[in-house]
Amino acid sequence: MDVKTLCLGVLSLGDATGYEIRKQFVEGPFSHFYDAGYGSIYPALGRLLSEGLVSVQEMFQDGRPDKKIYSLTDQGLAVFKTALTEPPVRDKIRSEHVARLFFAEHVDDAVLASIYDSYLNEIREMSGQIRAAKAADTPISQRFTMGLGLAFYDVAEKYLEDNRDEFLKSMSDEHAASEGNELKIEVGNDD
Amino acid sequence: MDVKTLCLGVLSLGDATGYEIRKQFVEGPFSHFYDAGYGSIYPALGRLLSEGLVSVQEMFQDGRPDKKIYSLTDQGLAVFKTALTEPPVRDKIRSEHVARLFFAEHVDDAVLASIYDSYLNEIREMSGQIRAAKAADTPISQRFTMGLGLAFYDVAEKYLEDNRDEFLKSMSDEHAASEGNELKIEVGNDD
DNA sequence: GGGGCCATGTAACCCGTTACATGATTGA
């Protein structure tokens, strides 16, 4: 889902400035499923404006920078609705942490343990974030989404906790074994 | 994690052609955490070769196209190991399905139900894929990774199953209520 | 006084996706 559509989505929840849209991606209820930086939001808003999908109202403030408050137009809402009915691409989970664990055989035991624990920490942080953001007055669809996010983090936390010692031990044994093999070969060459 | 590093990773598991590397991203044990197409793999291998991180051996075959079998060099392995110890970026879950459910208020009831069920189907497919690929002889690190992937899909499946009827009903009620409001306004104008 | 928040934008760059190009074999 491109940034333009994402902006339409955020604006469908209420008027906002580019700055506020960015904040939604960082702190908002679906921050765990999407992201976009200023470098893509501002150009996207510009294009949406020229296409008539959003309108803008300038607000001059003193003491702080001027604002541009964007609103969804009827046409913008229609385009967004159409986008929502188009077949979605597959879900993607991208995790460099998991990649590190997948290739654990190339990582020293001590480093591996610290990688493992920092992953656990990150996940706990994320789930804490969602839990903190959970308010009673959020609409069902948003609570539903946050609940799913929470379920993801909770299951990851549990999995990592349950398997920590076994995984770390197995990898350490493997490392010891391959070192042993290397030694054996050297000793064998001595024969 | 860029495609170049990913290629080093795949090659650290054994020599492979560009074609086979691609297959790893589609069918392999970490296909659920990473992906890359030919259009990025072949150029990446070319660059890795010119940097001395991989070596290549050409195989002429008859009856099918010639192969280029790539192998990791010592230097390539070292670079890959270094990459593994660098601080990982945050995990990302990107889900257009979830986006559709998040913005459910803009989607008709019938369409919403079909979106919901196609999401459930997709998740069942994915978990089935992992279950089918699980073999006893895969190394611990790979089993661990697949197990985590499976845990993700299983919890998503359960969450979607448990909340299906409630979610769909709530959204349908909300739609009915807002239609009611619109009607009331029209009637009010008639007064 | 310094860092962080508010607020908008541009420009260069990198990287990946998509489409195109080629072509024989094998199984349904």
Next chain:
DNA sequence: TCAATCATGTAACGGGTTACATGGCCCC
């Protein structure tokens, strides 16, 4: 016969990330 598998690559295009540019206010 038609689709899929094997096998490599290029070129254009699009999109997002990063860095740069500006500047006052507010709290510690």
